[in-house]
Every structure is written in structure tokens, then in C-alpha cells.
Amino acid sequence: MAACAVLALGVVAxxxxxxxxxxxxxxxxxxxxxxxxKVTDSQPFGSLTIPAACPVFEDGGETVPFNYxxxxxxxxxxxxxxxxxxxxxxxxxxxxxxxTVSLAPADNPGMVVASLSNVIKGDGTYELRVRCRDxxxxxxxGDPYWTQKITVTGDNWVVGEGAxxxxxxxxxxxxxxxxxxxxxxxxxxxxxxxxxSVQFLDGETMLGEAPVADGKAEFKKTLxxxxxxxxxxxxxxxxxxxxxxxxxxxxxxxxxxRSEIHDDSGTRLADNPELQRGQTVKLIVRRCQPNTAFTxxxxxxxxxFPGATSDASGTVTWxxxxxxxxxxxxxxxxxxxxxxLGGVGETNVNSVPFKVPAPPSGSPSGDPSDDPSGDPSDAPSGDPSGDPSGDxxxxxxxxxxxxxTxxxxxTxxxTSTSGGTSATGGLASTGSQIALFSGIGAVxxxxxxxxxxxxxxxxxxxxxxxxxS
Numbered sequence: 110m111a112a113c114a115v116l117a118l119g120v121v122a123x124x125x126x127x128x129x130x131x132x133x134x135x136x137x138x139x140x141x142x143x144x145x146x147k148v149t150d151s152q153p154f155g156s157l158t159i160p161a162a163c164p165v166f167e168d169g170g171e172t173v174p175f176n177y178x179x180x181x182x183x184x185x186x187x188x189x190x191x192x193x194x195x196x197x198x199x200x201x202x203x204x205x206x207x208x209t210v211s212l213a214p215a216d217n218p219g220m221v222v223a224s225l226s227n228v229i230k231g232d233g234t235y236e237l238r239v240r241c242r243d244x245x246x247x248x249x250x251g252d253p254y255w256t257q258k259i260t261v262t263g264d265n266w267v268v269g270e271g272a273x274x275x276x277x278x279x280x281x282x283x284x285x286x287x288x289x290x291x292x293x294x295x296x297x298x299x300x301x302x303x304x305x306s307v308q309f310l311d312g313e314t315m316l317g318e319a320p321v322a323d324g325k326a327e328f329k330k331t332l333x334x335x336x337x338x339x340x341x342x343x344x345x346x347x348x349x350x351x352x353x354x355x356x357x358x359x360x361x362x363x364x365x366x367r368s369e370i371h372d373d374s375g376t377r378l379a380d381n382p383e384l385q386r387g388q389t390v391k392l393i394v395r396r397c398q399p400n401t402a403f404t405x406x407x408x409x410x411x412x413x414f415p416g417a418t419s420d421a422s423g424t425v426t427w428x429x430x431x432x433x434x435x436x437x438x439x440x441x442x443x444x445x446x447x448x449x450l451g452g453v454g455e456t457n458v459n460s461v462p463f464k465v466p467a468p469p470s471g472s473p474s475g476d477p478s479d480d481p482s483g484d485p486s487d488a489p490s491g492d493p494s495g496d497p498s499g500d501x502x503x504x505x506x507x508x509x510x511x512x513x514t515x516x517x518x519x520t521x522x523x524t525s526t527s528g529g530t531s532a533t534g535g536l537a538s539t540g541s542q543i544a545l546f547s548g549i550g551a552v553x554x555x556x557x558x559x560x561x562x563x564x565x566x567x568x569x570x571x572x573x574x575x576x577x578s
Contacts, residue, residue: 137161139239139255143342144268145275145353148225148261154194154212157181163203163241164249175241175249176202179210183228184236191228193237196220203241225266234260234270260352267352272345275303279341279356286363288334296326296341296356305345311337337361367451368461369393381462384432392427394458397449399423404446405430408460409437425449436465 140158147153163176179197182190199216200208214220229235238254259266262274275298282293296307301324309316309328319326321343338358345351370378371391384390397403397419405414405427412433419425430443441463448459 275354277356
């Protein structure tokens with residue numbers, strides 16, 4: 110019986126010694142940078158930091174270090190582990206009290222990365238574990254590891270248990286601007302109640318930061334000449350409530366405009382400006398064929414304009430162009446020949462548009478109203494009333510009845526009724542008739558008045574007071 114007991118104890122000890130994973134124990138937490146990402150990313154992690162040195166054991170007087178490489182594993186919903194990153198050697202051996210390790214493939218020759226989606230199935234909280242190994246891929250006795258938890262929502266994961274995943278959408282005010290033109294970047298953070306701030310980065314260069322208000326953060330910046338890839342990175346105020354997130358990259362190109370129109374004071378005008386008739390402007394077109402002669406014409410106008418030759422950089426300049434006085438109202442353009450071909454990825458410039466306004470309301474029309482007409486009203490007519498008419502009968506009558514030797518000023522002559530003013534038909538005759546009838550009327554009215562007074566006194570209809578003394 111004693112022998113059997115000893116044998117049983119040996120079997121138990123053997124089984125226990127061969128079941129190291131069953132005695133695995135957490136020895137602290139490690140950190141991940143960044144602390145958020147996508148489950149489907151091919152390289153989900155940037156770097157990690159372990160808070161202590163890898164273990165070293167004594168075995169029969171021999172020192173056995175477990176600091177050759179690191180392994181990052183994910184614990185699935187069923188409790189089984191699967192490798193996420195294996196063969197991490199950056200910074201090895203891990204003897205320092207704290208080690209920050211890059212997870213970039215270039216820093217870890219032979220490293221193997223597996224997609225998190227192989228293990229993570231659905232939303233929830235998952236545990237990550239980091240272990241130290243020796244050069245023979247063995248884990249330290251007792252299977253110690255550092256732990257960390259991530260919360261998965263959809264395709265997003267964030268460090269922490271129970272934190273809500275967030276998202277960021279970045280929108281620029283324009284994707285192509287000029288060197289002196291300010292760009293407004295708007296970052297929309299979801300969910301809108303997530304509190305925190307957004308950092309705006311050009312590659313790895315920090316452009317600036319803005320707080321989130323009502324789910325949005327806005328930032329304005331003037332960028333240098335060239336191409337820029339901008340991202341917005343959300344950092345929560347409380348990482349236990351919300352996770353960090355990063356937008357997809359948006360591309361902004363900063364280049365000098367292909368064409369410009371300046372007024373005679375040197376001020377650059379807006380695109381498609383309104384140009385007045387007779388106005389003098391300067392025209393510049395860039396990134397054309399170098400050392401090329403260009404002719405210029407104007408749409409809907411037959412005017413002649415000077416030519417110009419581009420310089421070695423492909424810039425062609427017309428220092429002085431005058432809009433013709435007979436320019437047609439409406440949309441027009443300066444038209445180049447040949448067209449400016451531009452650089453790679455740019456459209457050709459065949460013309461530079463502008464508008465011609467309607468003529469002022471006070472300008473002369475084709476038949477102005479204040480010009481003399483064909484027969485002005487103040488010019489003598491063909492038969493003016495004050496001049497003798499073409500009919501000479503009046504003259505004849507006057508000569509036979511005017512200063513006659515037998516009658517002096519004849520009552521029937523003088524000036525004929527057809528040519529002058531006759532005594533029988535002119536103004537004198539009309540006046541005599543009016544005077545005659547007026548005199549007769551006055552006599553009649555006077556007689557009627559006297560008769561009425563007498564009748565009234567006789568019949569008592571009229572009475573008069575006593576005469577005053």
C-alpha cells in the first residue's frame with residue numbers, strides 16, 4: 110500500500126509538471142499603441158510595452174533566460190488562444206525593467222502576423238496576452254504573461270473593457286488649393302456624444318488639435334506647396350467610456366493656379382471675373398509647353414490681340430490686354446492657340462473665361478433720342494403759317510385791291526382771303542362782328558332791366574328804404 114501511494118504521488122507530480130498552461134498566471138498589464146484599430150487590418154498593432162523584464166530561471170545551477178522573443182495571443186470566446194503576432198524580436202533580449210517594442214515587420218525579421226478576425230467573432234470584450242520565450246520557443250515555467258483587454262464593436266476595437274468604439278470622418282473644404290489658400294478640415298466623430306479632441310496629422314507631422322463639440326471638430330490650416338495626406342485622430346477624454354479612432358486619409362494638393370487675371374492695379378481677380386469694355390488686364394497662364402509662342406483671340410470678337418511666348422518654366426504672360434469697346438454682352442474668354450497642355454494629371458487650358466456685362470442704361474443706342482430727327486419740329490416746314498404760301502392769289506388780290514388809285518385800302522382787297530388777312534374774312538372782320546353783337550346785347554339787357562324795375566315797383570314786388578339825409 111505504501112508503494113502504491115508513492116507511485117500515485119509520482120504520477121500526480123508528473124502530470125502537474127506537464128500541464129504548465131493550466132497554471133498560467135497574469136503578472137501585470139501591457140500597453141498597446143495606438144490603443145484602437147480595425148479588426149480586419151493586416152497589421153492591427155503599432156507597438157507594445159511590457160512593464161518588466163522577461164523571467165530568468167535557475168535549472169541545476171544553470172541560468173536559463175526566457176527573453177529571446179515575445180508572442181502576442183488572443184483569447185477567443187471559447188477560452189482557447191490563437192497567435193496574433195509571433196516572433197517579436199525588436200529590442201531583444203528583454204532584460205530592462207520596461208521595454209517598448211515595435212511591431213513593424215521591418216523591425217522584426219521573421220515575424221508572423223495573423224488577422225484578428227481569425228479569432229474575434231462578434232462584438233464583445235477579448236483578452237490579449239504577451240509571453241516571453243527562450244530561443245527554443247519554450248515558455249517560462251508557470252507560464253507567466255502580461256494581459257490587456259480590448260472591446261470590439263463591428264470592425265473597430267479599442268483598449269479597455271466596456272469602452273464604446275468610435276469613428277471619425279474627415280472632410281476638407283477643398284482637395285486642390287493654392288499655397289496661400291486656407292483649408293478648413295472638419296472631423297465628424299461618432300457617436301456624437303463622445304467627448305474628447307481630434308488631432309490633425311499630415312503623415313506623422315502634427316498640424317494641430319481641436320476639441321469635439323456636438324460631434325464635430327474643425328481646424329483651419331494653410332498648407333505648403335505639394336501633396337498632403339491628412340488624417341484625423343480622435344482621443345477620448347475618458348478611455349474607459351469611449352475608444353480612440355482614426356479617419357481614413359484624405360489627399361490635398363497645393364499648387365499655384367494654372368491661370369490668373371489681374372487688373373491694372375495688380376490685384377488678382379476672381380475666377381471668371383466680370384471685365385468692363387475698355388478695361389485693361391494682365392493674363393498669366395502656367396505650366397504650359399516651355400519656350401512656345403502663343404497667339405490670343407477673344408471669343409465672339411474679331412479684335413486683334415498681341416501674342417506671347419512662354420518662359421523655360423512654361424509660364425506665358427500677356428502684360429496688357431484691353432477688352433474691346435464692341436465686346437458682346439455675356440460669357441466670353443481669352444482663347445490660346447495652341448492650347449496649354451499642362452503637366453501630368455492636369456487638364457489642358459485652352460481658354461481663360463470672363464464675363465462682359467450689359468451696357469450701361471445711359472449709353473447711346475443705335476438711334477439716340479436726343480439726336481435730330483429727319484424732320485425736326487423746330488425747323489421751317491414746307492408751308493409755314495407765317496410765310497406766304499405757294500399760292501400767289503393773295504398777292505394778286507392785294508395788288509388789285511390794296512393801294513388802289515380809286516379806293517385806297519379797299520374793303521375787299523388788301524390781303525386776299527387765300528393769301529393774307531382780308532377785311533371780309535380775316536381777324537378784322539371777326540372782331541367787327543363780335544363788337545356788333547355785343548353792343549346789341551347790351552342795349553337789350555339794359556331795356557329789360559328798366560322794364561323789370563318799373564313792373565316791380567308798380568306791383569309792390571320791390572321796395573326801397575327812405576333816402577339817407
